[in-house]
Amino acid sequence: xxxxxxxxxxxxxxxxxxxxxxxxxxxxxxxxxxxxxxxxxxxxxxxxxxxxxxxxxxxxxxxxxxxxxxxxxxxxxxxxxxxxxxxxxxxxxxxxxxxxxxxxxxxxxxxxxxxxxxxxxxxxxxxxxxxxxxxxxxxxxxxxxxxxxxxxxxxxxxxxxxxxxx
Amino acid sequence: xxxxxxxxxxxxxxxxxxxxxxxxxxxxxxxxxxxxxxxxxxxxxxxxxxxxxxxxxxxxxxxxxxxxxxxxxxxxxxxxxxxxxxxxxxxxxxxxxxxxxxxxxxxxxxxxxxxxxxxxxxxxxxxxxxxxxxxxxxxxxxxxxxxxxxxxxxxxxxxxxxxxxxxxxxxxxxxxxxxxxxxxxxxxxxxxxxxxxxxxxxxxxxxxxxxxxxxxxxxxxxxxxxxxxxxxxxxxxxxxxxxxxxxxxxxxxxxxxxxxxxxxxxxxxxxxxxxxxxxxxxxxxxxxxxxxxxxxxxxxxxxxxxxxxxxxxxxxxxxxxxxxxxxxxxxxxxxxx
Numbered sequence: 398x399x400x401x402x403x404x405x406x407x408x409x410x411x412x413x414x415x416x417x418x419x420x421x422x423x424x425x426x427x428x429x430x431x432x433x434x435x436x437x438x439x440x441x442x443x444x445x446x447x448x449x450x451x452x453x454x455x456x457x458x459x460x461x462x463x464x465x466x467x468x469x470x471x472x473x474x475x476x477x478x479x480x481x482x483x484x485x486x487x488x489x490x491x492x493x494x495x496x497x498x499x500x501x502x503x504x505x506x507x508x509x510x511x512x513x514x515x516x517x518x519x520x521x522x523x524x525x526x527x528x529x530x531x532x533x534x535x536x537x538x539x540x541x542x543x544x545x546x547x548x549x550x551x552x553x554x555x556x557x558x559x560x561x562x563x
Numbered sequence: 564x565x566x567x568x569x570x571x572x573x574x575x576x577x578x579x580x581x582x583x584x585x586x587x588x589x590x591x592x593x594x595x596x597x598x599x600x601x602x603x604x605x606x607x608x609x610x611x612x613x614x615x616x617x618x619x620x621x622x623x624x625x626x627x628x629x630x631x632x633x634x635x636x637x638x639x640x641x642x643x644x645x646x647x648x649x650x651x652x653x654x655x656x657x658x659x660x661x662x663x664x665x666x667x668x669x670x671x672x673x674x675x676x677x678x679x680x681x682x683x684x685x686x687x688x689x690x691x692x693x694x695x696x697x698x699x700x701x702x703x704x705x706x707x708x709x710x711x712x713x714x715x716x717x718x719x720x721x722x723x724x725x726x727x728x729x730x731x732x733x734x735x736x737x738x739x740x741x742x743x744x745x746x747x748x749x750x751x752x753x754x755x756x757x758x759x760x761x762x763x764x765x766x767x768x769x770x771x772x773x774x775x776x777x778x779x780x781x782x783x784x785x786x787x788x789x790x791x792x793x794x795x796x797x798x799x800x801x802x803x804x805x806x807x808x809x810x811x812x813x814x815x816x817x818x819x820x821x822x823x824x825x826x827x828x829x830x831x832x833x834x835x836x837x838x839x840x841x842x843x844x845x846x847x848x849x850x851x852x853x854x855x856x857x858x859x860x861x862x863x864x865x866x867x868x869x870x871x872x873x874x875x876x877x878x879x880x881x882x883x884x885x886x887x888x889x890x891x892x893x894x895x896x897x898x899x900x
Contacts, residue, residue, distance in 0.1 A: 406572060423572035423616065426603075445565045446604035448798060453671055462671045465603045469572045470596060470618050513670070534797035535669025 408472045412437070413481030421468045428452045428463035431478060439479035439508040443537075450536035453509035454478050460516040460535075479508035482515065490553050491515060498549035502540035510536050514550045524554045565607040574618040578625070578743055581772050584617050586745040590769035595619055597641045598675040600668070601684050609695040610707055611685065625679075625774065628652070634780035637741070640679025640773045644729075645670070647678055657778050658889040659732035659787035659806050666791055667728050669798045679773045682730060682740070682753070686723035686761040686828055687800055688714060688866040706762045714866045723761030724825050724866050730757065731806035731824040732789045733776065734832060741775040744768060750777075757829040761866075764828035784812045786888035790880050791825075792873065801825045802873050803863065805884045808891075809845060816840045821853060821881060823861050833860055850885040854878040 405420035431437040443451030445464045452463040455477035482489040501507045517532035529550045594613040605611040625641035648664035690713040703709025705721040712718040733753045787808045791801040804824035810817040819840045824830040839852045863873035
């Protein structure tokens, strides 16, 4: 992959553990690739211009915005989406905590919230409530259900959950 | 949703290849892509255009922080704001620059956005940062698709604001920019990088690449701070920025620089502060005098809305910045961390 004049460019990614090879136009965003090509519709296009955080996915372990990410700019990257959080049919501890705490109302922001929280707790497993608030500051919930979302993440960070995070 | 226009892409691996590609490109058609957090949404909304992007993610030199002569630090233009705000050298010696980087937008955007992109951030105005449909209903403006200014109806120059966080603290720190093109390298002070026209508020030539930001070692006794005004605690662009660098020796001010941003196209360095502060302790009276000077010299326009509120907050924000200065430690102390 070097250059192009408007033609398709081949890109290699690892998406939720699977190798993906696709030829994409340079203007293809990661959100479009995930949703339209790979049918991973857990990546939500809310504002589609970087304000809302609903499209947050992990790119090489860092929570980033898929709507502003050009696929050609992340050739070789490892992507994790909400579809990859469960393991062998069991919810990720953060997903289980969201259920237990009623942390979803309409649910549109939930995948992005989860992935921001996953990245935060990997870096800082015992994050304080303030650190959780700061870590989720780029994810908007238009139902304004922030308190229960933060409660859920805090419960996992405090170790209230019996199962260790993978 | 909001599809991007068709684009061509190249991903060079060296600075020489980037500047060669810039020199071959048609100005206005070629754009540099680093984090994409300003360029991509602007392309989606049609407030800027491009046909060809040059990706900077494979140019290793642009992603690095390098030690320079005289204890300066060179920050690659494609270093992310997240990495900049955490770097122990930057945190210890240029605390206002690190704080500004940590205040930008949201965590996700800071992991993508770069220092070079923040310096070259497109200016903002509430009559410009809108969809093509919205702007078309007003007939465009001096910045895009029109010849009128809706902020200053008699104005002939665009007054869209520089809403980046890092320029003010970089100017206050005396930072310089290293630029490259096929015509050769050049260096420019950050203050001289900006130009007083919101339609294009910097002096980077169409064939030039911003390579590095050079942070000079702070003088002994330097204290620095950064504060910004925002509507919400995250995501939003600043409505005002204030950066200050004060050198204090034996409890007496030796030098003071205060820069206020998000007014117009260029961050404003306050004038006449030496007479108010140098030779005196930085006490409440001196802080109040500097804040009063800021109110006299800064006049927020309606470009970002809430002009009266922003005018009222200039003085408190300057005072608060001067009250919360942090020591910029000497290189030796930083290296011990």
